[in-house]
Amino acid sequence: MPKAFIDPDKCVRCVKCHAARACPKNAIFRISDEEANVVDMAHCHGCGDCVSKCPVHAVILRDG
Numbered sequence: 001m002p003k004a005f006i007d008p009d010k011c012v013r014c015v016k017c018h019a020a021r022a023c024p025k026n027a028i029f030r031i032s033d034e035e036a037n038v039v040d041m042a043h044c045h046g047c048g049d050c051v052s053k054c055p056v057h058a059v060i061l062r063d064g
């Protein structure tokens with residue numbers, strides 16, 4: 001099953017992560033204000049709803 005991945009070099013740490021808001025599983029979360037958001041692989045079910053929501057295209061689906 002594919003899983004979402006957030007490229008830490010692209011994520012600009014939006015005040016409210018558009019990708020996280022689109023996730024039905026609440027699988028995207030913030031570790032700190034200094035680090036890119038991350039995907040909780042245990043909760044991501046690969047629906048891809050988050051991918052098109054990120055304005056800088058930091059989110060991709062890849063084989064998990």
Ligand code: SF4
Binds near residue numbers: 006013018055057058
């Ligand atoms: S919307 Fe994209 S750039 Fe913004 S915090 Fe989420 S993953 Fe990072």
Ligand code: SF4
Binds near residue numbers: 004048
């Ligand atoms: S692929 Fe679906 S479940 Fe996984 S992080 Fe994106 S929106 Fe959430």
